[in-house]
C-alpha cells in the first residue's frame with residue numbers, strides 16, 4: 001500500500017456527500033492500493049449530519065480508510081489536500097435572482113479557493129460539483145493564483161453519463177458499446193449533448209438514430225434530466241451525481257486511454273488553443289471533449305462540428321461568458 005491520500009469533501013453532510021463518501025472509503029475513487037484520509041467540511045448547521053456520516057464511515061471498517069476528520073474550518077479541511085471535491089453550495093432560494101445566486105456562491109468558493117491556495121498539496125486536483133459548477137470553479141481558481149488553472153474542474157460527467165445511457169437505451173446496446181459522446185458548454189439547461197462523433201460498437205450513432213429523435217427527445221431529455229429526477233424521486237439526483245464525481249476523479253488520476261469523456265475544464269493554459277478551435281474563449285471553465293493523459297485533462301482538438309452544433313455550443317458558451325461577466329461586475333473575480 002502507498003501513503004494515504006487526503007481527500008476533502010465539502011457539503012459532506014448533504015445527500016451527495018452521503019452517497020459519495022462510502023465509495024471513496026471503499027477505494028473506488030483512487031484505487032484499491034491507495035489508503036485515504038477523509039477530511040469533511042461543513043457549515044455549522046451541517047456539522048452534526050457530517051459527524052453522523054463519519055461515525056458510519058468508521059462502522060464500515062474500510063481497510064483503505066486511514067482517518068476521518070470533520071470540521072467547519074476551511075483552512076483545516078484543505079490542509080495538505082490532494083483531491084478536493086467541492087460539493088457544498090448555496091441553493092437557489094425563493095425569489096433569488098441569478099446575480100444573488102452567483103454572489104452567494106462566490107462567498108463560498110472564493111474563500112475555499114484561497115484556503116486551497118494556502119494549504120493544499122502541490123499536486124491538488126479540484127472538482128466542483130456544487131452549482132453553478134462551472135462559474136464556481138472559475139471563482140475558486142481565480143482565488144488560487146499559485147495553482148495552475150487547469151487543476152480546477154467542474155462536473156459535467158453526470159450529463160455525459162446520462163447522454164451515454166440514453167443513447168445506449170435507444171439503440172438497445174450496452175453502455176460499454178458507446179464511445180465518443182460529448183457534452184459541451186455549461187452544466188445547465190443550455191448544455192449541448194452531442195452524438196455527432198459518437199459510435200456504438202464502432203458504427204456511427206447518427207446512422208442508428210433519427211435526427212428527429214436527437215433533437216426532440218435526446219437533447220432535451222439529457223439537459224432536463226435533473227428536473228425529471230426531482231419530479232419522480234422527490235429529491236434531486238444524488239447517487240448518480242456521486243457516481244459521476246467518482247468517474248471524473250478516477251479518470252483524471254488513472255487516465256482514459258484513447259477514449260474521451262466530458263469535463264468542465266479551464267480554457268486557459270494548455271487547453272486554450274484547442275478550446276479556441278471550438279469558439280470557446282480563454283478564461284472560462286467549459287465542458288469539452290477531454291482525454292486524461294499523464295494526470296492532466298487534455299481537450300480533444302480539431303473535431304469537425306456541423307453548423308447547428310456550433311450554434312448550440314455557442315449559446316451555452318455565451319451563458320458562461322455572461323455568468324463570468326456578472327461575477328466580475330460584482331467584483332468577485334480577482335486577476
Ligand code: NAI
Pocket residue numbers: 010011012013014015016017041042043045046087088089090091108128129130131132133155156157158159187236237238241
Ligand atoms: P444538499 O443540500 O443535500 O447538501 C449540501 C450540503 O452542503 C449541506 O449539508 C450544506 O450544509 C453544505 N454546505 C453549504 N454551504 C457549504 C459551505 N460553504 N461549506 C461546506 N458545506 C456547505 O445538496 P446535494 O444534493 O448534496 O447537492 C450539492 C450540490 O451539488 C448542489 O449545489 C447541487 O445543485 C449540485 N449538483 C451538481 C450536479 C452536477 O452535475 N454538477 C448534480 C447534482 C447536484
